[in-house]
Amino acid sequence: MEKFTAHTGRAVPLRRSNVDTDQIIPAHWLKKVTRNGFEDGLFEAWRKDPEFVLNRPERQGASVLVAGPEFGTGSSREHAVWALQNYGFKAVISSRFADIFRGNSLKNGLLTVILPQETVERLQELVEADPAAEITVDLEARQVRAEGVTADFELDENVRWRLLNGLDDISLTLQHEDDIAAYEAARPSFKPRTLPVA
Amino acid sequence: MGRTLAEKVWDDHVVRRADGEPDLLFIDLHLLHEVTSPQAFDGLRLAGRKVRRTDLTIATEDHNTPTLDIDKPIADPVSRTQLETLRRNAEEFGVRIHSLGDVEQGVVHVVGPQLGLTQPGTTVVCGDSHTSTHGAFGALAFGIGTSQVEHVLATQTLPLAPFRTMAITVEGELPEGVTAKDLILAIIARIGTGGGQGYVLEYRGSAIRNLSMEARMTICNMSIEAGARAGMIAPDETTFAYLKGRPHAPQGADWDAAVEYWRTLATDEDAVFDHEVYIDATELTPFVTWGTNPGQGAPLGSSVPDPASFADPSERTAAENALKYMGLTAGTPLREVPVDAVFVGSCTNGRIEDLRAAAAILEGRKVADGVRMLVVPGSVRVALQAVEEGLDKVFTAAGAEWRHAGCSMCLGMNPDQLAPGERCASTSNRNFEGRQGKGGRTHLVSPQVAAATAVLGHLAAPADLNDRTFVEA
Structure with a gap:
């Protein structure tokens, strides 16, 4: 995973609540067996409308998504995170994220930042009024900054440490292989097994 | 503690x-x-x-x-x-x-x-x-x-x-x-x-x-x-x-x-x-969704809600967007919403009990003209059990399609999809925009409501069926 320390970029305001992962990346895109090439599927249905915010010329090259509440509900598809990253987003700001989407984003280095709804709306108003306005998402300082807005955000310290250092979860867990083996040795015999085939 | x-x-x-x-x-x-x-x-x-x-x-x-x-x-x-x-x-x-x-x-x-x-x-x-x-x-x-x-x-x-x-x-x-x-x-x-x-x-x-x-x-x-x-x-x-x-x-x-x-x-x-949340089971009635997220649901006996009735502005906007996508007008009784398709299946309602419930309602009845009904067992074992009980024959006699096991029209990754604008009563779990096919419109329902809806051609509960819906042998 790439390190995330801080990012500054222009933003896309997405004024919709309950943006589910089927909207972020529709199911027919999930047939791909790679982690890349999902950028054209991002918000595919909505992008058919030329007026959709992502299609506006002033939003090209934007890298921060400022979304409505309950972003990323529904399917566990990590493809939703890959699609946002493939498109060029580095961070998503919302007042509420669905749990699985949030977990997936942080495992891939897409920083999902939770801010109060009124702060999210101020950021949306700011970038709607001035499409060139930049937003800084600073993980080291745990702060979002834009013109007239300075907002601290919370993030689990362990998650933050992994993101700042770009650490691989599996390697970290395998440092505790002895603990796993000890747990396995003590498991009761009645626990289910898939093999041999019964 | x-x-x-x-x-x-x-x-x-x-x-x-x-x-x-x-x-x-x-x-x-x-x-x-x-x-x-x-x-x-x-x-x-x-x-x-x-x-x-x-x-x-x-x-x-x-x-x-x-x-x-x-x-x-x-x-x-x-x-x-x-x-x-x-x-x-x-x-x-x-x-x-x-x-x-x-x-x-x-x-x-x-x-x-x-x-x-x-x-x-x-x-x-x-x-x-x-x-x-x-x-x-x-x-x-x-x-x-x-x-x-x-x-x-x-x-x-x-x-x-x-x-x-x-x-x-x-x-x-x-x-x-x-x-x-x-x-x-x-x-x-x-x-x-x-x-x-x-x-x-x-x-x-x-x-x-x-x-x-x-x-x-x-x-x-x-x-x-x-x-x-x-x-x-x-x-x-x-x-x-x-x-x-x-x-x-x-x-x-x-x-x-x-x-x-x-x-x-x-x-x-x-x-x-x-x-803690408390629910009185005795007050419940058949429930269906009218919108594009599973929280946008209402009793079948009610009407499509007016977005203006939502106090929360983001819920109001979500309801406006949902009605537009779903092609519904506020105030329309849900029972008057006609469907083009009915899907029985998925990890939510694709088990043997679900198929039995749907078959019990379809037995001796016909799927309404112009309605396409798909019955997709959740697994091969469920399919075999259904065949043993003769449920497959009930479905096909009623005019429904009896299919092989899989996720099917729950998410439309295979060829089982709605056409743009088609409306479906579905026993699956998500009514998201385009979930069952691009432009498709989904109402989440129970297997019983799905079967009754298939017979009458509009959202309906089994209680809405009367003897006249039986087909003469």
Whole structure:
């Protein structure tokens, strides 16, 4: 995973609540067996409308998504995170994220930042009024900054440490292989097994 | 202080606990399917890692599989590649797989329980949000992303953030014609699509205890639609009776030891939940969705709501967008909404009880002219049981299509899709825009409402059917 320390970029305001992962990346895109090439599927249905915010010329090259509440509900598809990253987003700001989407984003280095709804709306108003306005998402300082807005955000310290250092979860867990083996040795015999085939 | 069911199962799976770190939990059962696993196996291959516990891992093909002509090569080359990739990965890494055509093939959340692999007090994960289904057995079961799939394959563990607990207590008897699906749709409408966020839900109370395992699975399945981490029901005699004798259920002394352990799992009387919700089962009626998220539902006897009636501005906008997408006008009685298609199936309602319920209503009746009805069993075993009971003949005699097992029109990854603008009464779990096909419109319903809707051609409950709907022999 790439390190995330801080990012500054222009933003896309997405004024919709309950943006589910089927909207972020529709199911027919999930047939791909790679982690890349999902950028054209991002918000595919909505992008058919030329007026959709992502299609506006002033939003090209934007890298921060400022979304409505309950972003990323529904399917566990990590493809939703890959699609946002493939498109060029580095961070998503919302007042509420669905749990699985949030977990997936942080495992891939897409920083999902939770801010109060009124702060999210101020950021949306700011970038709607001035499409060139930049937003800084600073993980080291745990702060979002834009013109007239300075907002601290919370993030689990362990998650933050992994993101700042770009650490691989599996390697970290395998440092505790002895603990796993000890747990396995003590498991009761009645626990289910898939093999041999019964 | 006492502990809840979820806390007990969690505590029994902690491999490592350290200050400032998430608990590392052992995973008892890892279910795989073709859509969310290929990139995980790629990751293992790149790092030179193996699957740590092939004996706790099982794969099935479901999302992409066709429900017609399954003996012929899969027409869509991309779907075919994805299924072939799973088969190759299973072979290379030594993972048990049930492919299309195999008697144990089916929707992953139907297959696990019917094999007896889903057991009380276990941790179950799958790269699929509807893994919450398995919580019906008192398992702590949740959907994970592909990075976590790779993590479980490599380590059989997951580092997990702590959760909060919510009790959803449902007391009283469900009225005639009101099902587990109506109950869970009403719960989601009540607490909202984000109401369960960060929580493990425990469904309890007399109405829950009286449910069959199939019905409990329907409830737990849709916990994710309320945003919950997981949904659980304490194991009891109904659970044990369902499990006994299944291929992977414990046997002999192991069975006795297992049941003794399972009996200790119920939430202690002095345990405290972080949040509690009470529902009176006797007040419920058949429930359907009118919008584009599962929280946008209402009793079938009501009307399409007026967006202006929502106090919250973001809910109001969401309702406006939903009515526009759904092609509905505020104030229209839901019973007057005509449908083009009916889908019975999915991990929510594709089990034998669901097919029996739909068939009982269709017996001697016909699907309305102009309505296309698909019946897709959740697994090959369910299909075989249905055939043995003659249900397939009931469906085809009524004019419905009887298909092979898979996820099918729940998410339209295979050819079973709605055309743009088509409206469907569906027993599945998500009414998102385009979920069942680009531009398709979905109303989530119970199998009983689906069958009655198929007969009348508009959203309807079985009580709306009268003798005139019977076809003369």
